[in-house]
Amino acid sequence: MRLIGKNSAMVSRVIPVTPFDLVIFGATGDLARRKLLPALFRRMLDGQMPTNAKIIGVARRQMSRESFQDFVREALAEFEPEALAAPKVLKAFLAALDYLVVDVMGDAGWADLGQKLRPDVVRAFYLSVGPSLFGEIATRLNRHGIATPQSRIVVEKPLGHDLASAKALNAQLGACFDEQQIYRIDHYLGKETVQNLMAIRFANALFEPLWNSQHIDHVQITVAESIGVEGRGGYYDKSGALRDMVQNHMMQLLCLTAMEPPAKFNADFVRDEKLKVIRALEPLRVEETVRGQYRGGGGEGSYFDHVENPASKTESFVALKVEVENWRWAGVPFYLRTGKRLRARVSEIVVVFKKPPHAIFPEMATQGSNELVIRLQPDEGITLNMTIKEPGPGGMRLAQVPLDMSFAEALGEDFHGPDAYERLIMDVIRGDQTLFMRGDELEEAWRWVDPLVAAWAESSARPAGYDAGGSGPEDALALLHRDGRKWREIES
Numbered sequence: 001m002r003l004i005g006k007n008s009a010m011v012s013r014v015i016p017v018t019p020f021d022l023v024i025f026g027a028t029g030d031l032a033r034r035k036l037l038p039a040l041f042r043r044m045l046d047g048q049m050p051t052n053a054k055i056i057g058v059a060r061r062q063m064s065r066e067s068f069q070d071f072v073r074e075a076l077a078e079f080e081p082e083a084l085a086a087p088k089v090l091k092a093f094l095a096a097l098d099y100l101v102v103d104v105m106g107d108a109g110w111a112d113l114g115q116k117l118r119p120d121v122v123r124a125f126y127l128s129v130g131p132s133l134f135g136e137i138a139t140r141l142n143r144h145g146i147a148t149p150q151s152r153i154v155v156e157k158p159l160g161h162d163l164a165s166a167k168a169l170n171a172q173l174g175a176c177f178d179e180q181q182i183y184r185i186d187h188y189l190g191k192e193t194v195q196n197l198m199a200i201r202f203a204n205a206l207f208e209p210l211w212n213s214q215h216i217d218h219v220q221i222t223v224a225e226s227i228g229v230e231g232r233g234g235y236y237d238k239s240g241a242l243r244d245m246v247q248n249h250m251m252q253l254l255c256l257t258a259m260e261p262p263a264k265f266n267a268d269f270v271r272d273e274k275l276k277v278i279r280a281l282e283p284l285r286v287e288e289t290v291r292g293q294y295r296g297g298g299g300e301g302s303y304f305d306h307v308e309n310p311a312s313k314t315e316s317f318v319a320l321k322v323e324v325e326n327w328r329w330a331g332v333p334f335y336l337r338t339g340k341r342l343r344a345r346v347s348e349i350v351v352v353f354k355k356p357p358h359a360i361f362p363e364m365a366t367q368g369s370n371e372l373v374i375r376l377q378p379d380e381g382i383t384l385n386m387t388i389k390e391p392g393p394g395g396m397r398l399a400q401v402p403l404d405m406s407f408a409e410a411l412g413e414d415f416h417g418p419d420a421y422e423r424l425i426m427d428v429i430r431g432d433q434t435l436f437m438r439g440d441e442l443e444e445a446w447r448w449v450d451p452l453v454a455a456w457a458e459s460s461a462r463p464a465g466y467d468a469g470g471s472g473p474e475d476a477l478a479l480l481h482r483d484g485r486k487w488r489e490i491e492s
């Protein structure tokens with residue numbers, strides 16, 4: 001059953017941003033190569049990035065401007081092949097690039113950087129470097145007079161590994177920049193459907209009256225990945241799924257699902273509401289948490305093939321029962337799960353409604369409930385599972401059918417949600433912090449997660465093993481079973 005058809009009235013409405021100078025620290029690194037530079041190119045291709053914008057790559061490696069341009073051309077050929085089909089735009093993009101070696105731990109190169117920047121345009125500093133350098137760079141931008149009041153600084157996770165380190169980081173950045181200048185990226189907030197969650201909730205009259213404990217039985221948030229830890233064992237084994245995914249990305253999904261409607265769609269109003277959700281979270285009870293580690297399967301090897309510590313207790317899977325203790329959500333559990341090497345790559349939020357209060361059809365006792373499934377990836381869209389009469393003669397039999405809307409189908413064949421970084425970098429230039437984490441949000445999220453990290457570290461129990469390519473440990477199934485509930489299948 002199709003909810004709406006292709007909407008041909010949907011046209012691109014791209015408004016170019018103001019001229020800017022963007023400095024990417026760590027410009028020869030993986031994030032810059034795979035994500036940031038291709039994202040900027042796509043914004044230029046779309047007409048959003050002004051041709052007089054300047055992108056200054058900064059790194060340790062000695063390289064001429066021309067070599068950096070070659071490096072970027074190669075990165076685009078690999079990660080944004082469309083670039084080769086648009087030679088004019090590619091030429092303009094490469095012309096916008098510059099490169100500089102700067103000693104981020106010393107004083108060399110900073111004066112040159114200052115000279116390359118124009119006095120009258122927005123300045124953005126993207127710190128695509130390890131977190132230990134955030135404070136060093138922020139301090140030097142300040143000391144060398146490069147950070148003007150119009151400047152913005154962009155940082156990305158890991159933003160601390162616990163409350164104390166997050167506070168220290170906030171203090172370091174706060175000593176050099178105002179909160180309004182600090183852009184903490186959580187790339188999940190840049191995903192189209194994550195933003196759509198706010199539109200679905202607050203731009204429709206349909207759902208919000210039902211969005212509470214009166215009508216909702218529980219909520220499931222799943223971020224399943226089919227890939228494993230692979231080459232990132234060094235980082236991942238120190239982090240684990242709780243810090244890598246729950247404290248940030250899943251927390252954001254939880255907040256956007258549970259928050260009250262903000263009075264306005266602006267940065268502080270939205271972030272105030274998200275913060276209230278985090279503050280309302282009940283402390284986690286260890287017995288309502290599950291951690292797992294994948295075992296071999298499908299020729300990919302096990303977690304231990306990718307990390308050095310053969311006795312590692314780091315989790316590659318987490319499931320949690322979370323309670324939001326406020327008026328709206330009292331008694332409605334939010335079940336969260338995320339893991340690597342699961343059956344499929346699928347991220348979705350499932351809102352499971354209560355059954356109708358009175359059953360006039362005998363079959364209603366065994367029928368499933370209405371479910372609103374918001375799919376973030378792949379195949380972004382929403383599905384509403386409804387109960388209808390099964391067609392045909394033979395009396396009143398019931399069946400469940402999906403009212404299904406794939407955004408790609410509904411919005412046209414050409415629909416491609418922009419990559420999260422495209423949206424987020426342009427928001428930095430526009431000075432819109434709505435989709436970025438505020439310092440207090442970051443700290444509160446750690447405050448909530450830290451006790452579980454500590455409890456797991458102290459416990460002699462090991463994470464439960466689960467088969468690669470499956471749906472996680474048995475314990476995760478049991479977490480819902482004992483509440484008389486069931487996870488939605490992980491399937492793409």
Ligand code: BG6
Binds near residue numbers: 225244
């Ligand atoms: C990153 C995590 O933040 O998000 C990775 O460090 C994870 O471990 C990734 O794979 C998932 O992002 P996405 O956009 O692929 O869902």
